[in-house]
Amino acid sequence: MEQIIANGLYLGAQYALIALGLTLIFSLMNVLNFAHGQMYVLGGFITYTVVAQLGLPFLLGILVSGLLLALMGAGVEKYLFRPVVARSVREESTMLLAAGIAFFLDAVILLLFGEKQRGIPKIVDGVFNWDFRIIMPYDRIVVGLLALAAVAAFILYMRYSRTGRAMRALAQDRTAAQLMGVDVNRYSMFGFALGAMLAGVAGGLLVSITGVNLGMGGPTSIKAFMMIMIGGAGVISGAIAGGFILGMMESVGLTVLAAYGDVTYLIIFASLMVFLAFRPQGLMGKPWG
Amino acid sequence: MTLFKKLLGVGLFLALVLVLVPWLIERSGRWDFYYTLTSVALLSIASAGVWLTFYIGRINIGQGAYALVGGYVSAILVTQAGMNFWLTLPLAGLFCALLSVLIGLPILRLRGVYFAMVTLVLTEVVRLTALALPITNGARGIVNIPLPTELSLFGLTLIPDFGTLANPKLAFYLAAVIMMILSYAVLYRIVHSRLGHLCRSLQQNEELAASIGVNITYLRILAYSISSFFGGIAGASFVNISQSIYPSSFQVVDSVNFMLNCFLGGLGYVFGPMLGTLLLYFGWDLLFTTGKYQLLIYSSLLILLMLVLPNGLLSLRLSRKAKQPAQASPDKQPSGATP
């Protein structure tokens, strides 16, 4: 049992980090960023290049991933999303744009980094073993803690910094924020950059454990969508809760339902559908009306 | 548009797809275009369904699920009950429509991304169900499905046996195109009849629609089941071209593509999904000579198109006329569910 919870917590920490960026972008711009998973993969490949190819330290790799992705995010918002949002009649049109960007990044990743699975050497060796009740490799513990630290830093930033508060105001009510004198364009761009950066950092962190390959983008996006739906779309605490819940569900589900084999994921997904059908705002989303 | 112009347009289109295209293919010898265009026709039927759910203000990323279900229904009826494919086609559609009523009742209360997400999950649920069920033959899929056989009524051959045809490609093409034309005729009629107006009222303001006495639950279910019907027949037809079906025959990617087809063509235009499918599918095919840069070029073009025409390709036609947005955003606020 302890092992299952430990696994769930570790998975939850990494999921939460992935979901955060997505929910931030969604709350600010009402854009469902289909390319989030690709950004995550790109972050992983950048860290891989820095660490495995250039032989530089792991933390530097994460830093570079975060920065490059932030730059890219800012560019994507300014030159792609902003003009399209401004001119499209239905704002869902941005979904096509986001999907186009996802395809584009897939193509770029394939051309730049190739088709193979990539990984970097373990950052810490050894396995924590508590009497065979909890077995957890040290590198997982380190990465899990780093992910938690990133989540905490993000929350603090959103709560206490000027920029963070401005972005929260923007997420609450775009028009009101505009009236209050918040520079909507500037903070949208900033928020997008921050969201992309979180994806990059998540990718960089996880490349040390799970490795990275170009196929992970799409499925990661979809998983992240599910997490933010569980927690409530556009709510930061919701994304974190959603990440941990999905992590727990997988961990517990895979163990409890192991006897039934093939249906484990079917049950997870089906129950998710039922849950969302009856509680669409998720756990922490604002109730309707 | 006057009636004459309308008829002329329809006539020209029919001549184009039923006569000119086959003639051009015969002349140029590009036989492979038959299959490509058949696919476009069938996929655009499924996309038409997605478009209809857009028309009631729902982003539907679950059409792949119904295409898969439709495919399996047809495959199972043909291989296990020995039914004629042409009879399984409407049955597949009806089965999907019924299924969509059951699924739609709870989930159609959701709006915006919430609905979108649930439908996305639906596609995965159906794939996993197909893997788990015995009747679908699980992971091994259903293969060796015979070609459509003759359909006759009182000894009169309505549709010949595809297995004995000299050119089944042409037959499949014509069948698919005729189905597409019928589907879009239905869609056009829906949109331009009262049902369509009511759908539009739903898209713009569900509460007000309810308060003027529109049974919004019923209407949502109706539109969604028509949509799923389209998905079902498209899926069933595909299965009989590939003569096989696997749980992966229609998956999340397909659901997403159906939705993108609608966006690309334009959500405000009945024929948008048809054009969108043609461009997205055919575009990929045409770019095949660019080798490893195919995806790069394809996605770049997609992004460019979006930048130039954020409201879909058909908005081009509109911008020539007086700017009259045929469609405005429903409430731009992200809303959850109706009570």
Add this chain to the structure above:
Amino acid sequence: MNPNPILEVDQVTRRFGGLTAVNKVSFTVQPSEILSVIGPNGAGKSTLFKLISSFLHTSEGEVRLKGERISDLAPHIVARKGVVRTFQETTIFRAMTVRENIIIAHHLRAKASLAGYFWGSAAARQDQAAFARSADEIIQFLGMGAIANELASNLPQGNLRALGIAIGLATDPKVLLLDEPFAGMNHDETMHMVQLVQNVRQERGITVLLVEHDIPAVMKISDRIVVINFGEKIAEGTPEDIRNNDKVIEAYLGREDDAIGM
């Protein structure tokens, strides 16, 4: 008083969690009457309205139309029975023209089935012609001829409210519920709207129930007034009665922002 009221609100209560938004409110509405519900901000007026039009379910009590229970039915059924509401927010079909808005609102009068419309049956064609005629009548009645082909999203506030009423009329209601029809209007616009509402009653015999903030307009337009505060009815009577009711004055004077306009 007429013993056969058209609408009876009987001990209606609605609780949200621990909060009672509407508490045992009862009153009746007579045929062809204009009755207003007033009260300070947050008194529960809008909740009451949603309960009457069945957009919310009651916790206790019921609403009857000509003696028949209509609470807790689906909103569209209530509309079918003849109780139609307009909205506080200027809710219309934004992407349709004024005329399209009114035509679509004729939904309840349709005799042909949806399939009939699909095939273009004779009944459907008759319906369409009838709707168009009726819509034109309503447009004329409300003096909206000049803006009939404008997109609703382009209309100014005053016209939007009129359109809201036009949509309500198109459904051929027995009771029309108007949710703050004068909100956000200047004096001239308000007086114009008061005139319209009175015409609706006089020429079409429709019973009007309205929720409103604008006390002068309410005093001018209403036959009777119901006052609620903190979810409870505190007074009921003619405008004259209400003007002199101590409880009402107290309820309003208790708040600085909502001075009663006398």
Add this chain to the structure above:
Amino acid sequence: MSKRVFLKSLLAGMITLSLGLSVAQADNEVLKIGFVGVTSGPAAAWGISNQRSMETRAAWINETGGVKIGDKTYNVEIVAFDDQKDPKRAIAGMEKMAQEGIHYVVGPNVDDGAAAVRPVAEKNGIIYFPYAFPKTLYAPPASNAILGMVANYQSGPAIYKYLKDNKSVKKAAFVAANESDPLSQRDGGVEAAKALGLEVVSDNVTYQVDTTDFTPVLLPVIRSQPDLLVLSGVSPANAPQLIRSARELGYTGLISTETAQDAQVLKEGAGELANGFISVGGASTPEIASDMMREFVERYTKKFGEYNDESNTKVYALEYILDTLKANPEAIKDVEAFKKTVDTFEAPNPYMKGEAKLKYVGTTSFGQKRQLAVPLVVNVYQDGEFKTLFVAEVD
């Protein structure tokens, strides 16, 4: 109206691209060989290793003067189509091949694609070489598909038997991704293991291919205490993570798979935890690789920057096609002639030291010769490279 101009030029551009791109011709005639498979998305590695090995080999042949078939010499051109792992696209790809007049196509890479292209291939006289295992593709009445590698139901028993005899394995456990190919392979593997008298302690744990943490997946499997863990149909991307999770959970038994893997990927993904991992490969392990194999690897690496060990198996298809055509030049236009030649064809295997032969097999599994005799080389991973465990043959 700049939008219109833009759109028009877009369309024009696409059409020119599709019609106008013909490769500059050398003196020799051109022999086109097709490839329809997945070269983008999650499973890109499978198709890319196919395509690149074909392109490497073709460039090599052309550089050295072409291939002589009958009395003509041809340059080989590879026409590749990315089906995105979508069976509908795979059909389009096969149609494209028919359009190009191609009669020999390598691919598709997965079960559903291989099944979907069958009607097109048979209608247009195309022989195709899928990397998918369902027997229905190869057993009569099907006749145009030739399995390009060793199927898991052939290699599985061989591996299990070897491990049972030499490593005294008694209890086996199977895990597979919840997709068609891996699940079919798992079922085949379980059957084979039971037939050999192994106890199957776990055979119903599955995972999503996009899983990022396999610890929860493997936990119940490891608890069933197998001494052989079979990763059925595992993709090269998932293999290192599965191995790593299993080892980190304290599993000390053997791990094996029946699909081809890449040593570099294993090294990066699992490091020394992957030591002892048993997989099936081609013939580039140093013990058995011929000089030609070494040169192939060299050229591949030069052309694409990095070698992929999966190509050890995938280099064979093109070699077989060309050698069979050499043996019967008529087959260049007539696949029926090719099918006849298949029954008797035999040539030396240029990629392997010793007496190995290229020939068509499969009679036991399919009732007809519809499989390439790719050497069944069972490898074991050790410190960044594969070592040959044993070599077997399929009949």
